[in-house]
Amino acid sequence: MFKNISEVLLEAKDLGISLLDAEILLANVLKTSKEQIFAYPEKEVFLEDYLKFKSFIKKRLDGFSVAAILKEKEFYGFDFYVSKNCLIPRPETEILVEKALECIIILQNNKKNVKILDIGTGSGCIPVVIAMKSDYSEFLAVDKSRKALKEAKKNIVRYDLESRIYLKESDLLKNVGDFDFDIITANLPYLPEKQMLDESVVKEPKMALIGGKDGMKFYGKLFKQISELNPKPKYLILEFGYGQAELVKRAVNKYFIDFYMELYDDLAGIPRISVIEFFN
Ligand SMILES: C[S@@+](CC[C@H](N)C(=O)[O-])C[C@H]1O[C@@H](n2cnc3c(N)ncnc32)[C@H](O)[C@@H]1O
Known part of the structure; x- marks a missing residue:
């Protein structure tokens, strides 16, 4: 196995990313929910997904918000596309x-x-x-x-x-x-x-x-x-x-x-x- 969910989250945490942000970003990469991430910490993260997650973590460390990285934000219960504009x-x-x-x-x-x-x-x-x-x-x-x-x-x-x-x-x-x-x-x-x-x-x-x-x-x-x-x-x-x-x-x-x-x-x-x- 390459790495599992909890190892990947821990790596992000060690870089100074909050657990909540890391969970949201990883859930997006794995096309699943935050709850599923939490429920199955032993599940494998494949290399391709890991690399995408790492690129998100880099952006977060560069000061971009989670919404800016995912280009999506919830407002009043509705999801909105957002961009740098x-x-x-x-x-x-x-x-x-x-x-x-x-x-x-x-x-x-x-x-x-x-x-x-x-x-x-x-x-x-x-x-x-x-x-x-x-x-x-x-x-x-x-x-x-x-x-x-x-x-x-x-x-x-x-x-x-x-x-x-x-x-x-x-x-x-x-x-x-x-x-x-x-x-x-x-x-x-x-x-x-x-x-x-x-x-x-x-x-x-x-x-x-x-x-x-x-x-x-x-x-x-x-x-x-x-x-x-x-x-x-x-x-x-x-x-x-x-x-x-x-x-x-x-x-x-x-x-x-x-x-x-x-x-x-x-x-x-x-x-x-x-x-x-x-x-x-
Ligand atoms: C604080 S943002 C609010 C965006 C959105 N209404 C919201 O609540 O998330 C202000 C918006 O006003 C626009 N804006 C700035 N100056 C303006 C002007 N003179 N006339 C019209 N819109 C303007 C900006 O481009 C920006 O989209």
């Missing part, structure tokens, strides 16, 4: 999706299909999950990055949602056309320029991460554009960074008059999502 969906964004689903239920009382504009769609994870969870929603999803839009397209096709999610290249609202949306969702780049990027994001596109000096560059621009809309959407739902709640409140108060805003915490108890309801 888009942000890998994050768990906190699931709260944004949750809030959007709640807003759809409120709006559905008045009209059948709720129209949603997702700005900075990246992998398309936000509109895809909302569409999968709510039959009463249709979308325009925009991104400034053509490469990210290609990734979104793959995910939209994967879930057979081409008739409900349209894609467009647009710098914020620039190419959106006549505005006729009930909800805007946006997870725009919000990291401040000088913030050190931690290991988990350092390989992701800067265009998906950095939001100017204080991280508010894109939200500031977007708020200004929305303030000029008539009518405005009923809800604007956004994600922002650690410690940015005050900046968001200040910017919202600068651009809007007749609104109600609620902030929601992430799992660490830190405000990360804002739902703004407009009354005009």
Whole structure:
């Protein structure tokens, strides 16, 4: 026998890879589940699989996340294709999706299909999950990055949602056309320029991460554009960074008059999502 599962995992662990990461990567190579890996530690790993696993381990040691290596990430229970051209969906964004689903239920009382504009769609994870969870929603999803839009397209096709999610290249609202949306969702780049990027994001596109000096560059621009809309959407739902709640409140108060805003915490108890309801 060449090597067995537990020997291969131990080798990765000795190189500094966490057991969980090694199990996920090995399960992918062996086309099996993490549970099966755990249940059969004596099972043989053939040379070809071992070499593929070693190449994954090298990438992990070079700083690529497991999702970036496997080009796949689970978000809200759905699997998404990801690449170096888009942000890998994050768990906190699931709260944004949750809030959007709640807003759809409120709006559905008045009209059948709720129209949603997702700005900075990246992998398309936000509109895809909302569409999968709510039959009463249709979308325009925009991104400034053509490469990210290609990734979104793959995910939209994967879930057979081409008739409900349209894609467009647009710098914020620039190419959106006549505005006729009930909800805007946006997870725009919000990291401040000088913030050190931690290991988990350092390989992701800067265009998906950095939001100017204080991280508010894109939200500031977007708020200004929305303030000029008539009518405005009923809800604007956004994600922002650690410690940015005050900046968001200040910017919202600068651009809007007749609104109600609620902030929601992430799992660490830190405000990360804002739902703004407009009354005009
Ligand atoms: C933080 S990522 C979010 C991706 C995805 N919505 C998610 O939640 O995983 C921000 C996205 O905004 C896009 N973006 C950056 N600047 C933009 C702009 N001015 N207009 C539209 N999209 C922009 C980036 O290309 C990137 O895909």
